[in-house]
Amino acid sequence: MAEMDTRTPRERYRTQVRAEIKEHAWEQIATTGATALSLNAIAKHMGMSGPALYRYYASRDELITELIRDAYRSLADTLHSASLAGADLTVLAHAVRGWALAHPQRYLLIYGTPVPGYHAPDAITLISSEIMAILLDACAALPSDSPATPFDAHLADHRDWADGHPAPPAVLHRALSFWTRLHGVLSLELAGHFTGMGFDPALLFAAELDDLSAHRGDGGPGD
């Protein structure tokens, strides 16, 4: 049975309206993009007048910040699930890609062009490092006998972002490459820079992924 909700009806109503606002916001973002998000339109769509929204979100920026946080949370949860069900890099990569293609505006909200004056609050940094931890675990699972590069040496001394994760520099390096390479393909694809070029972005993504898992692996027959 549900335990007694200690919150007052007012509070429950409030959180429900906040959630409904975000729902409409996502709907609008999915069609018109994040920059064109309009509080007025959301309000009218919900049957109330513009300024009423300001009872729930102090500003447009605050709403967007919460949307970004939710997007991070959604991605982190997706990765967490994938990581539980067999956490190798390939599975993880396809989870990321699937999520990004299902919610392009969410991905772009996180990793796209930043809002000029925007600064990520700590809550987001936390989720971000949670994602990084999953990635580092997956990278650590792969063997790595590649020679230490100059960048590896640099990483040995600059591993704040690993947040205490005991991975060796080569693994840190691999995680960063994983992140930046997949983002390179994904962001260009989502931005539409491949449309009209003729090839299938999914295959390029897979090729980059193959290269990541193979060429510094067990020294075996890479592919």
Added chain:
Amino acid sequence: MAEMDTRTPRERYRTQVRAEIKEHAWEQIATTGATALSLNAIAKHMGMSGPALYRYYASRDELITELIRDAYRSLADTLHSASLAGADLTVLAHAVRGWALAHPQRYLLIYGTPVPGYHAPDAITLISSEIMAILLDACAALPSDSPATPFDAHLADHRDWADGHPAPPAVLHRALSFWTRLHGVLSLELAGHFTGMGFDPALLFAAELDDLSAHRGDGGPGD
């Protein structure tokens, strides 16, 4: 001697004002970002009233389109110069990075999150394939004895974007990897996703570049 300018003074004045508008636009974009570009602010900054700008640009979108075109042109020229002065991939990559760091908003305008309803006109597609041609030339200059991947086979049949360039599929593949990997690092760096992580993005960029030039090159220790 300057040859007679056949244009009327009106036309010369017109192009000069258009150029001045773009200059102010870049100034504003550099500080506040592209989404916050305001025609009104530009006009007031130039000492004339808002609607006057519409004599020179039919809409805000038309101005932005021309800015994007100029940004593409600037990048293409930069790459062209670099390509003339010894066109190996490393030089090219550092030219791109230098340009991107010098004009972050220009880079983001080209490769960042797209404007929802925006569609690139043909003039831009032309410059884009000009850039691709330079990249393909540089990639073709490197030896390539890597085994054909499934993606290579796919590229053999989907090479419209190469625009008649006679590069073999492996070179096309390398060009795409070059593009996406460097963009992966650059875009995340420009978006500020590395700030606070501690490591030096320049070294990550260099490491990615090393990997690109080395591991499928001379048959080195890679595989």
Added chain:
DNA sequence: AAGATTAAGTTAGAAGGTATCACGAATCTT
């Protein structure tokens, strides 16, 4: 040179955006 034409710049205003404020009304608390 005088008149007609064209272009440029102005003000006014429509439509829409964020955000603040003051006020009435609904609701929770006591």
Added chain:
DNA sequence: AAGATTCGTGATACCTTCTAACTTAATCTT
């Protein structure tokens, strides 16, 4: 039931892009 709190509203201020009408000025034609 009375009081305090919160919600939603309309009015308002100040932005934005963009259109329309009007004035002024430069240029072209006769």
